[in-house]
Amino acid sequence: MNRRRFIKDTVLLAALATPFQPWKGIHSDEKTISSIDGTLSADQGLIDTNIHLFPYPFRELKFGNTNNLLTKLKKHNVTEAWAGSFYSLFHKNIDHINSLLAEECRTKGEGMLIPFGTVNPVFPDWEEDLRRCHERYEMPGIRLYPGYHGYTLDNDHFVCLLQEASARNLLIQIAIDIQDERMQHPRVDVEAVDVTPLADLLKDLPSARVQLVNPFRHVRGERLKSMIEETDVRFEISNLDNTAAIELILKGEHPYVSGVPFPAERLLFGSHMPYFPLENGLFKFMESALSQDEAEAIMYRNASEFKEYT
């Protein structure tokens, strides 16, 4: 058959009915545990530690509108979401975008959206931005974007920020990346954050509560091993990939860091909504063999305890 004709014919066929035999389920052994959905209750809901509000600079996102985003989160039993602002990436008037974020969460968040403002420690008067995040907007933490803001983690100003934020008992989220660097806009060349200096920095600052968001594309191998073994840093899971990713990383069998078990209490659910679909984070729990305790810890308990810890 002529293949062009074939394409047209198949479109018609597909529109009518599926013309092939249904699957006989030969490898679907209903007795295997992997074929049975679990019983984990949704009563506790989910805490999503990594969402953003406001427009993404390079694309209109379908859940970029706060109301739509909130509806989507609620549909999947997310009960709390830690929100940064996409305005943080390029705006210079940091306080203004922090105030917008706080206001958006307050007026539209229905108590679910927790604002995480940003601070750029290489800008003048960043200490005042930090103070306002804490005192004026009553934010529980800040989200930093070193790749977009142009500093590395051995920068003296960053070290000062780490100290000041810790003194205020603020959570410190560090965004390792936002987008796969291979598909960045040609006019934007943002490097992923190198976490190497963090292990030594945090030895001198044991009270710091640090979480890496979008970490796993770049924090792998020795860097990840160092973070696991030498720090108490928490990790958000939206870009933890590989088959059965959560199961394998807990067992120390994940290719990102083979041979080093990852403590379950240091993984926190995050979706990277609205840039990623929320379903990406959720399906990870379906795909991994996890105890109920492990699943509950990663889905909400770890985040809750991390935020409340003083």
Add this chain to the structure above:
Amino acid sequence: MNKSFAFNPGKFGLPTREELVELRIWDLHYHGINNHETVMKYVNRMGVERVFSLDIGRLWGDSPEAEIVSERDRKLLRENKDHLAGLIRIDPSRVDESLERMREWIQNGPAIGIKYANRNQEDINCSHPNNDPIIELADQLGAVIYIHTWILVGGEPRRIDGGMKTGESTPMDVAELARRFPDVILICGHQGGDWEPGIRAIRAFENVFLEFSGGDPESGAVDFAVQEMGVNRLVWGGHLPSRSYANELSKVFDADLNHEERKKIFGSNLRQIAVPIMRKKGYDV
């Protein structure tokens, strides 16, 4: 500690496993053949009906190791016809050898298609004239044709495709090939990585299908593909084990599609392409 897939997807707004099974999902992008039995546990868990290995007979030449791998792959294909099929890799810089392998593995063997990988011996991409005899033979055999593509930003000055590795094809290369072979179905893999220009590059070529595994699950990508290409030209891949079904399923469930449209993307469209040659090979499909 009881590790027993404690999560109940239905309680968190996801399809249940049974609902995934009902979608009849065919995974065109499977790299799990080196650890097939283990990876299949998760394929089964996620209700995926059939996987297509892109690594059949991966090692070339007549070394003892290549012989062992080839024999293993033949055995796996023979013994797992209920859920496994496979494509061989070809190399457009080694045309004669590629044609010989196609005759051995497809014409006279168990494989059902060819894959263009992201590199080859002499950095020849899929738009090069070397590919013409390969595509002609694939067409004669009714083989599935899968082409790895990517668009890598870089260069000086930076361009969307300025960072390409030599020998790696772009969707623009696929479009050029499609222009020469308008009656042959070509599957453009990974949606070109950078999917906005990638999808536009192949949009106008109705003989080009899109597979979109392997990249991050960026919201809106499948919506955009359906908007530009229609729902009938999309096929689905899981990219196990280096990617996850979580990553790849979420791309489709992110999109504004009805149940029948999801079924097309997850399997019906690929069945339209692959079933004729699979039946020739004795698959009960």
